[in-house]
Amino acid sequence: MTRRLLNVGAVAAIAATALLVGGALRTGETSVAPPPTAKQLVRAGLEEQQAARRTGDPTHYTRSERFLRQALDQDPNDLYALIGLASLSNTRHHFREGLILARRAERLSADTALVHGVIGDALIELGRYEAGFRAYDRMVALKPSIASYGRVAQAQTQLGDYAAARKTLGLALDAAVDPETRAWAYTELGRLDRVRLRFAAAAREFGKALAVSPGYPLALEALAETEAARGKLGRAIALQRRAVERRFSPEFAASLGDLYSVSGNKAEAARSYARVVEQERRLARNGVDTDLDTAMFNLEHGIDLSGSLLLARRGYAKRPGVEANEVLSWALIRNGRCREAIPYSNRALRFPDGHRYFHRGMIESCLGRQAAARRLFRRALDTDPNFSPIWARFARGQLSS
């Protein structure tokens, strides 16, 4: 909070007054405001991204891009205009573009740690995991910081090395000063517990996040999901409603819809799902590539299955990471093309989770191998009993029949 106040004060000041000079120059007081400099535009562009992170509202992306492009017009070699645009491209899921921009930034300054963070973010989403992890290692070797610890911890989590991820997040928490950053670190620590099905421990960490930063939406959402996984549907709905109120996010709205759906409140579920559609349109209008997300939502909810397969293919062509493999295999399964789904499912299972085991079980079932299917359904539920509110139920039904 403090730091933000100071930030705001400083920004306002940029627009207010300057180098103070002796009496000779006092008349300067009435001078006309000059056009913004490249640095001021970069600042404004990055502030917009900060606002987007806080609220989720994608209209900030559009403004951020305008400011950063103007800055780059003035100074084509502005390092942070390039980093800002690269990061913005990643945020909008244009990872190839993000990688190209980040590489340009790298040519300007291979010594700047953040450049390698943004490069790694793009590489990982493009499915180039080893190169992405190397970029993160380089980042943290150049400058250990919350930013690099956070990325390394995510990579460690993805690799299943939870003990290492916990230690790394401990360093991030230790380095964090402002409440929101501390809340973020607690939330990430809670996710590590959640992944290992330690629901009570996870809930405690999310509670810490909410205590240091009341209403922190990422913790509300994570806590809601954990409560749902523990079978406390009523509490989960109350928490998720608060999360949805506090943050623009189709994913949050979809989760709320699912919670209503499994609790039997079809009318509220429909309202939430309508909100998902509306918010995804708004994302798309502001330059976010939502192909995979839309496909996943539709596949989960049985909407336009053949159209979703097209979307999944298109998304896969643009960012062939593990998520795209997962979505595309699910799309093929849902369209009855189970054999085709196998290679995508295999690649998705490089980083296994409940969803991905379940999808594999659906393939087996579809190919008539019921024993294997049951084994995989069980494995999916053992890995995560709440991998999907809707399909976990389905998997349980299959096992009990």
Place this chain on the structure above:
Amino acid sequence: MRYAVVLLLAAVTGALLLGAAVRGPSPKAGEASSHREAPLISEDPSADNTDVYAFRSLDAPDSLTIISNVLPAEDPAAGPMYYTFSTGARYNINIDRNGDGRPEMVYRFRFRASPPVAFLRSTVQTYTVTRIMGGRSTVVARGTTPPNNIGPRTTPNYRTLAANAVGTLAGGGKVFAGQREDAFFADIGAIFDSLGFRRGTGTTGGGKDFFAGYGVHAIALQIPISQINANNNIAGVWASTDRPQVSVRTVRRTIRVRRNGKLVRRVVRKRVIVRGFVQVSRLGNPLVNELIIPTQLKDRWNRNTPATESTFVRFYREPILAALINRLYPGVINAPERDRDDLIQVLLTGVPSLNFTGTKQVEMLRINLSIAPTPANRVSRLGVFGGDTAGYPNGRRLEDDVIDIAERAVAGKLKGNVRADLLGDGVDANDVPSLPSFPYEADPPSGFDNTKGQQKP
């Protein structure tokens, strides 16, 4: 790097503020893309060296006092206070005896957390000071910080609490670590907008101290001069902070262990901290990072030691601030934009017959320990520019007005440009007086009494 200064200088010098640490998205389709995003973190305040002071004081003239501040802009009213030293970081005070930019003495502070109150961080921390000298490490102090200044009910008699936290160094001297009032003073709000001026101008006062009412965390040492033992009595001082490095993959290595008298091989998985520590911040002379070092080299500069400063020398020779001053005040100041050997001398070699340490270019705060402290009524805030050789750039005292000194130096005062004296930020002194004795930097403002509401622009 002083975050608030950098913030404003961004407009000018290309310092970065924001945007660091944007965790890009790594959304999982069908899961919240927002899930994986860390908040936008612009800086690392608990590792951020903001100011270093080195001076002889009137009450302890036979000692050198060094104060290193980190964690700028602590808002005393920010509710549960999280401001503490990082327990993962190493905070170093480095002393060079021979002008080579390598420290002959390092005082390293490591902090531990006290058991949390509920899960809120307690602000009382224990710490250890290790002196590294001649390849040997010796623990020279163990201490405890005072709590942060919350208010008269939670932390009554704060002066006593803080005084009781002053410890002794083995072999002589004093040590302190904990929250202080930020002794830095500057009208940050006014300094770097391009073309307006605050009513009431630099040389006539009237600026607003942007740092009034804010706290910092300080580590402070008072070392007997007899232990410093510097060539010609001129010591170089800088602060640095290191953070542990981690790597994505666990490193496995084979070691030999003795079991039942036999050497056997065992594979151990060395977790997380694989290559020790990386220096993430350093600070000697004030404002060098902000005013001299270009954006794209800041990470590298902060990682380097002062011994390699010659690789940055061209940025001292042609400081970007000089060009900026001329752009802002065309024809008024006429700051020399090139061949600034005068700045190189002050910042990198020392000034002959004052604090010259040799021809090697090393960025550190130099102090001639044979110059006696100036009596209080004769101190000039402009230090050597004001005829007071016991002040900056000969060491740095809490009352030295480094913003005005730096602006005038960059504007060419040492090259005889009399117009340099037109520059100043209108804040000539800190808003609160220093303490008469160690650790000198004033007690932090309390949350209860905080006055920022009126004082902040």
